[in-house]
Amino acid sequence: QVQLQESGPGLVKPSETLSLTCTVSGGSISSYYWSWIRQPPGKGLEWIGYIFYNGNTNDNPSLKSRVTISVDTSKNQFSLKVSSVTAADTAVYFCARLFYYSGNPILDYWGQGTLVTVSS
Amino acid sequence: DIQMTQSPSSLSASVGDRVTITCRASQSISSYLNWYQHKPGKAPRLLIYAASTLESGVPSRFSGSGSGTDFTLTISSLQPEDFATYCCQQSHTTPWTFGQGTKVEIK
Numbered sequence: 001q002v003q004l005q006e007s008g009p010g011l012v013k014p015s016e017t018l019s020l021t022c023t024v025s026g027g028s029i030s031s032y033y034w035s036w037i038r039q040p041p042g043k044g045l046e047w048i049g050y051i052f053y054n055g056n057t058n059d060n061p062s063l064k065s066r067v068t069i070s071v072d073t074s075k076n077q078f079s080l081k082v083s084s085v086t087a088a089d090t091a092v093y094f095c096a097r098l099f100y101y102s103g104n105p106i107l108d109y110w111g112q113g114t115l116v117t118v119s120s
Numbered sequence: 121d122i123q124m125t126q127s128p129s130s131l132s133a134s135v136g137d138r139v140t141i142t143c144r145a146s147q148s149i150s151s152y153l154n155w156y157q158h159k160p161g162k163a164p165r166l167l168i169y170a171a172s173t174l175e176s177g178v179p180s181r182f183s184g185s186g187s188g189t190d191f192t193l194t195i196s197s198l199q200p201e202d203f204a205t206y207c208c209q210q211s212h213t214t215p216w217t218f219g220q221g222t223k224v225e226i227k
Contacts, residue, residue, distance in 0.1 A: 004163075043220075044207065044218050044219060044220040044221055045164075045207060045209070045218040045221075046218070047209075047214075047215055047216040047217065047218070058214055060214075060215040061215065062121075062215065094163075094164065096164075101169060101170065101173075102170070104151075104152055104154075104169060104170045104211055105211045105216070106154050106166060106169040106170075106211065107154070107156075107164075107166060107209070108166050108169075108175070109163075110163040110164045110165070110166075111163055112161060112162055112163040113161075113163070
């Protein structure tokens with residue numbers, strides 16, 4: 001059973017960079033896509049972006065190029081960085097596996113999420 | 121971006137009730153529609169993908185239907201463990217987008 005676990009600081013200062021890591025266990029990170037999603041307090045889920053194990057990425061234009069997603073296959077981990085954060089980036093951040101089923105991308109395994117608060 | 125509108129935003133129901141949640145896309149997404157269940161502090165769970173395909177291990181009381189712009193998630197007989205928030209997601213076009221969620225509460 002694939003399991004994902006997010007880790008990283010729970011508090012980030014405005015204008016700084018938010019950094020999170022997702023550790024994958026129970027399966028290899030290779031041959032799959034991996035994604036980040038967030039949920040601001042009281043709001044719906046927002047897709048942030050994804051990365052293929054070979055490093056190819058795709059991210060949500062709404063974050064205005066502040067997002068960097070990377071992968072470390074040797075550690076079975078992938079990471080998220082969001083630069084120049086503001087209070088609007090306060091959210092629960094989830095990592096998930098992205099699986100293509102007959103051409104339909106689905107988020108089939110998720111971490112339980114980690115709250116990141118942006119505040120001075 | 122494709123907007124996903126869910127209704128209702130919340131509902132109260134009893135164990136054994138039939139529950140229906142709808143999701144509407146702002147443009148046609150064919151059958152690229154997935155449903156997730158989310159409980160506080162837990163990992164979201166994929167229930168249904170491609171509008172109507174039940175994910176492995178998900179009870180058969182859950183079903184999905186629809187195509188184009190209008191979709192439905194139905195729970196045929198609500199169980200105690202089904203009280204949660206449900207959200208739809210379109211995977212037709214990036215950026216993939218989610219509905220606002222429907223919170224199913226105990227009546």
